[in-house]
Amino acid sequence: MAAEIMTVEVAQASAAGMKAIGAGLAVGLSGFGAGIGEMGIGAAAMGAVAENKDMFGIALLFTVLPETIVIFGLVVALLLMFQ
Amino acid sequence: MFQPESMSRLLIVASKQQLEPVITELYRMNIFHIDDYVEKGDGEWEGFRIGMPLAGADVTSAALVKIRSIASAFGISKDTVSDAERSSINVLKQRIEQDLPAIAEEVEKLLAKKTKYESMVKEYEQRIEALRPFIDAPAPLELLQGYDTISFIAGYAKESVNLSIPYEKWESSSKTSPFTILAVKNSDVSTAERELLDFQFQKVQIPQETGSASQVIQEYEQKIEVLNKELAGISEQMETIKNRHEFFLMSSEEFLTGNVEQAEAPLRFATSELTFSVTGWVPSSKVTKVFENLDKVCAGKVYVSELEVEDYNEMPPVEYNNPDFAHPTELFMDLYSRPRYTELDPSLLMAIVFPIMFGLILGDVGYGIVLLVLSLGLRSLVKGSEAGMQLVAVLRNCSISSIIFGILFSECFGFSLPWQPFWLSRHINIGGSGAAEHALEEAATHGMAATAEHVSHIPQLLVLSIWIGILHITLARIWGVRNAAVMDHGHHRNLKMFANIGWIMVMWGILIAIWANFPIPLMPDLSGTPQIIAGLNASTIAGIVILVIGLALIARENVLDLMEVPTIISNVLSYTRLIAVGLSSVAIAMVTNFIAIDMIINPQLANLSIIGIVLIIAGVVVFLFGHTLNTALGVLGGGLHPLRLHYVEFFTKFYRGGGKKYNPFGMVRKLIEQN
Numbered sequence: 157m158a159a160e161i162m163t164v165e166v167a168q169a170s171a172a173g174m175k176a177i178g179a180g181l182a183v184g185l186s187g188f189g190a191g192i193g194e195m196g197i198g199a200a201a202m203g204a205v206a207e208n209k210d211m212f213g214i215a216l217l218f219t220v221l222p223e224t225i226v227i228f229g230l231v232v233a234l235l236l237m238f239q
Numbered sequence: 240m241f242q243p244e245s246m247s248r249l250l251i252v253a254s255k256q257q258l259e260p261v262i263t264e265l266y267r268m269n270i271f272h273i274d275d276y277v278e279k280g281d282g283e284w285e286g287f288r289i290g291m292p293l294a295g296a297d298v299t300s301a302a303l304v305k306i307r308s309i310a311s312a313f314g315i316s317k318d319t320v321s322d323a324e325r326s327s328i329n330v331l332k333q334r335i336e337q338d339l340p341a342i343a344e345e346v347e348k349l350l351a352k353k354t355k356y357e358s359m360v361k362e363y364e365q366r367i368e369a370l371r372p373f374i375d376a377p378a379p380l381e382l383l384q385g386y387d388t389i390s391f392i393a394g395y396a397k398e399s400v401n402l403s404i405p406y407e408k409w410e411s412s413s414k415t416s417p418f419t420i421l422a423v424k425n426s427d428v429s430t431a432e433r434e435l436l437d438f439q440f441q442k443v444q445i446p447q448e449t450g451s452a453s454q455v456i457q458e459y460e461q462k463i464e465v466l467n468k469e470l471a472g473i474s475e476q477m478e479t480i481k482n483r484h485e486f487f488l489m490s491s492e493e494f495l496t497g498n499v500e501q502a503e504a505p506l507r508f509a510t511s512e513l514t515f516s517v518t519g520w521v522p523s524s525k526v527t528k529v530f531e532n533l534d535k536v537c538a539g540k541v542y543v544s545e546l547e548v549e550d551y552n553e554m555p556p557v558e559y560n561n562p563d564f565a566h567p568t569e570l571f572m573d574l575y576s577r578p579r580y581t582e583l584d585p586s587l588l589m590a591i592v593f594p595i596m597f598g599l600i601l602g603d604v605g606y607g608i609v610l611l612v613l614s615l616g617l618r619s620l621v622k623g624s625e626a627g628m629q630l631v632a633v634l635r636n637c638s639i640s641s642i643i644f645g646i647l648f649s650e651c652f653g654f655s656l657p658w659q660p661f662w663l664s665r666h667i668n669i670g671g672s673g674a675a676e677h678a679l680e681e682a683a684t685h686g687m688a689a690t691a692e693h694v695s696h697i698p699q700l701l702v703l704s705i706w707i708g709i710l711h712i713t714l715a716r717i718w719g720v721r722n723a724a725v726m727d728h729g730h731h732r733n734l735k736m737f738a739n740i741g742w743i744m745v746m747w748g749i750l751i752a753i754w755a756n757f758p759i760p761l762m763p764d765l766s767g768t769p770q771i772i773a774g775l776n777a778s779t780i781a782g783i784v785i786l787v788i789g790l791a792l793i794a795r796e797n798v799l800d801l802m803e804v805p806t807i808i809s810n811v812l813s814y815t816r817l818i819a820v821g822l823s824s825v826a827i828a829m830v831t832n833f834i835a836i837d838m839i840i841n842p843q844l845a846n847l848s849i850i851g852i853v854l855i856i857a858g859v860v861v862f863l864f865g866h867t868l869n870t871a872l873g874v875l876g877g878g879l880h881p882l883r884l885h886y887v888e889f890f891t892k893f894y895r896g897g898g899k900k901y902n903p904f905g906m907v908r909k910l911i912e913q914n
Contacts, residue, residue, distance in 0.1 A: 213575035213886065220883045224809065227816040231701060234822060238667070238697040 179233035186229025193222030240562070241583050244901070245523040246272075246555040248548050251533065252516040253541040259293060260536040262504045266497065268532060269905025272520040272556045276509040290505030290515060299502060302335060303495040305343045306488055312350055313481045313488075317909060318623035320489040325912045328494065335491050342484055346477070353473050356466050363459045363466075370459075372418045372443055373452035377409050381449040383420065390428050392421045392435070394442040402434050418443075490910035497906050504904065518546065520556050520901070555580040558901035565590035567632035575886055576896025582722050585894065589885055592711070593633070594640035596881035599704070600821040601637075601873040602644030602665070603828065605652035609870055610638035637877065652866055653828025663696040663703065665818075665825050700818045702761045708814030708888070709750065712807075715892035716743045722893050734796040741792025742892075746807050748786030755779040810888045817884075820876045824869060831865025 201215035249271070253261060265271045278289055310316065372393070373380060383391045395416045400408060404427045411418040419440075423431045432442075448455045508517045521529055526545060533541050548554070557577050559569050561584070568590040578584045601607070614634040621627025645651060649660040660666065716739045723735035751765065755778030758764040765778035772780075793800050839858030843851035890896075 216879075217575075217883070217886045220879065221887065224813050224816075227819050228812065230819040230823065231812070231815045234697055234701070234819060 175236050179236040182229040182232040182236070183226070184229075186226045190222045190224075190226045193225070194219060197222070240560070240587055241585070242560060243578060243580055243584055243898070244558040244560040246520045246558075246580065246901075247523045247526045248518060248546040248555070249521055249526065249529060249543060250516065250518050250546050251541065251543050252514060253537060254514050255510065257537045257541055258290075258505065258508075258515055261533060261541060262293070262501050264532055264536045266501050266504075266905045268529065269903050269907065270521050270525050271529065271904050272901050273504070273507050273904050274518045274520070275507045276517070284509055284516075287509035287511050287516065290508045290510035292505060293502040296499060296502035299495055299498045302339060303492065303499055305339070306492045306495065309343060309346050310488055310492060312346065313477065313485070315481065315485055315489065317489050317493065320485055320910065324486075325908075325910055326486070326490045327912050331487075331491055331494050331911060334487060335495070338484075338487070339491065342480065342488075346480060349473050349477055349480075353470065353477075356470050356473070360463050360466050360470075363463050366446065367456050367459050369444065369446050370448070370452045370456050372411075373446070374456070375411055375418075376420060376452060379449065379451050380446060380455070383445050384447070388425055389422050390425050391445060392423065392428070392431060392442065393445050394419060394435075394440050396435070396441075397439040400435065400438050400440070402431055404430055404434075406431065486910070493906070493908065493910050497908075500904075500906070519904070522558065555899075556901035557898035559584060559586060561587050561590070564636075567629040567636070568593060570626055570629040570633070571882060571885070575890065575894075577898040577900055579726070579895055579898040581725050582895055582898075583718050583893070585718070585885075585890075588714075590636075593881050593885065594636045596707075596817055596884065597637035597877040598640030598644035599817045600880060601641045601824060601877040602648040602821065603650045603652065603824075603873075604642050604645035604656065605650075605866075606870050606873055607638045607641030607643075607645050610634060610641065610874065614638055634874075641877075650825065650828075653825065653832045663700050665697075665700065665822060667697075667822065667825060667829065697818070697822065699760050700822075701815050702759060704814045704817040705811055706761070707817065708811040709746070711814070711884070711889055712746065712810060712892060713743055715889050716740075716746075719893035722895070726895070737792045738796035738800070739893075741789040741795075742807070744785050744789030744792065745804060746789075746811070748782045748784070748789055749807065750782070751785065752779050752782030755782055813888055814884060816880050820880055824873050824876065827869045827872065828866065831862060831869065835859070835862035835865065 198219050201211075201219045204211045205215050251261060276287070276289055277283065370380075372395075376383070383393075396419050397416060399410065399417065400419050400421065402421075402423075404423060406427070407422045409420045421431065435442075446452075446455075505515065508515050510516075530543050533543055557580050559566070559572075561569065565587045568586045571589060571593070572578065572584070572586045601610075614631050617631050617634075618628070621631055646656070647661045648663075648665050649656045649658055650665065655666060719739035719742075720736045723732055723739060727735050753759070754763050754765040755768065755776055756766060758766055766776070768777040770776045790801065790804070793804070835858045839861060840855050843854045843858075
């Protein structure tokens with residue numbers, strides 16, 4: 157029965173929907189991962205900066221390290237949506 | 240440029256009679272960075288000890304402490320005082336001797352009075368608070384205490400109190416927690432208190448006053464009023480003193496700070512019984528000036544000589560030597576770590592690349608103008624703080640770059656400007672711009688062919704950002720070669736130089752191998768080169784050869800570094816954030832416009848009604864809120880991501896940092912005359 161309803165338009169639309177879901181998952185899950193990664197680093201970096209203000213540069217550097225993964229997710233999502 | 244200011248090391252030796260003129264002159268010149276003399280360890284000279292402060296240091300310090308305490312009481316600082324005029328040193332000296340003690344005494348007296356009155360006001364206020372519950376009490380306060388057989392208990396109960404012992408009570412009319420006064424026999428007090436616990440009774444001390452509570456409160460309120468008047472008078476007097484002496488106080492603070500620093504300078508010198516000696520650093524261009532000036536003030540009785548410097552790696556203090564427009568970026572360098580004396584100072588490059596990256600992310604004329612206005616407005620606010628000024632200047636440069644990229648991308652608050660984007664477009668069609676173009680929206684968002692206006696070049700833009708990454712990282716590695724050549728020694732130096740070249744080769748080898756197999760927009764297409772063996776074409780083989788040589792060079796320095804090879808790919812791909820974060824800001828702007836204008840405002844405009852007007856106002860609020868949020872996100876994203884690209888991807892390849900700040904002995908005078 158499903159085969160009877162499945163027209164070209166429906167197939168295209170569902171393919172587009174899958175793409176959108178994929179893009180959402182790419183950004184969402186990678187954001188989740190980066191969040192977990194930055195959680196510990198951020199807390200430790202705060203502590204380090206509170207102890208010694210000169211640590212700010214290095215602390216920032218370490219804190220933002222995991223967030224590259226979100227950017228990758230974002231790029232994958234953009235490629236999915238716009239290519 | 241790309242190198243810190245060149246420094247020379249000077250040795251100054253003279254007899255102790257010349258100590259004062261030498262210190263005064265060095266302080267005046269404000270270019271000599273003193274190397275503190277250490278009595279123990281490598282720097283020790285036999286027979287030399289750390290010097291004693293000049294005479295009068297303690298007196299000056301005492302006066303300085305006095306002035307600073309007055310200044311903090313008045314809340315004045317050097318930055319709040321106008322520096323339009325300058326006081327002469329002779330007048331200042333005289334006034335410090337004559338006027339300062341009197342002013343200090345007056346201020347001290349006023350302050351003491353003020354504290355006393357303030358504490359009295361506080362005490363009266365506390366008493367009034369304690370009296371307040373008794374306002375409605377049926378008897379004057381003196382009748383509630385001082386009996387031999389009866390005690391009074393006062394306080395708040397949760398409900399009406401009922402005790403098993405003989406008692407009399409009075410309750411206020413409040414229902415929720417009535418204020419209760421109980422009279423019980425002295426012998427029953429402990430029983431009463433225990434039973435009162437069941438009523439969650441909160442005891443209140445009965446004030447030791449005479450008369451009715453409201454009367455007493457009135458008396459205290461009158462007293463407070465009198466005191467407040469006195470306090471206002473004191474504030475007025477203080478204000479007068481402040482206005483009259485503000486400039487004198489701050490200029491003498493500056494003068495005395497200078498004196499104390501000079502008086503304490505010998506603590507950093509090496510002294511013997513009759514002589515002293517000091518080493519320090521001076522910018523090479525100013526060495527002759529030091530020679531001449533010291534010679535003049537000591538009438539030739541001083542020996543100054545330029546010392547040979549053996550190891551430049553650690554010792555000299557570092558002063559930036561950049562063109563004016565690169566000065567603000569030095570803030571970011573100091574935030575990370577000041578460059579060492581011998582290494583390349585990347586602030587100039589950062590001053591150029593950072594705003595470009597910011598512009599790529601926040602390329603929008605509207606946001607650019609908002610930030611430009613903001614940075615110009617903030618300028619007067621951060622006056623006096625050097626870091627603040629630098630930050631504002633960076634923001635200004637970045638917003639100008641934003642405007643330029645906004646013109647190129649044809650964007651203003653998420654709308655397009657009346658021209659097509661130059662070269663590459665970031666326009667994405669979110670939600671479409673009306674029913675008629677609904678079909679177009681479908682086309683653009685679902686990746687099918689769209690009309691020229693809405694074609695976005697997102698893959699091309701991503702490739703462009705990867706190009707920026709490739710070039711940035713290649714440059715970093717080239718600088719790595721240079722730094723290794725200058726800063727390292729012996730066998731290690733060559734290994735390190737070649738390892739850096741190896742990293743470049745691995746990166747470009749991978750690139751060539753990719754180009755040989757996959758055609759990518761905006762990148763050379765080498766897939767047409769003839770095949771040689773096993774289906775691999777010439778370019779692939781060339782790429783692999785370069786890659787392998789590169790790996791070998793890296794492994795020669797440290798085999799474990801091979802583990803880091805995948806970071807080449809992640810580092811280069813990390814630059815795609817320039818476009819990705821930028822697109823997210825474009826998307827937020829467009830979504831804001833779509834919600835505010837197409838969904839809320841336009842339908843109401845077509846059919847105007849009273850509710851419609853309210854909705855239109857709501858739409859405007861949504862519009863403003865969305866764009867304010869996006870501006871803030873844009874500054875954060877546009878500022879932090881380029882900063883991170885510099886710190887993580889760029890600096891880690893070549894930069895070492897850890898230089899000592901050049902901190903010359905002296906002071907930039909703001910309020911007193913130079914001589």
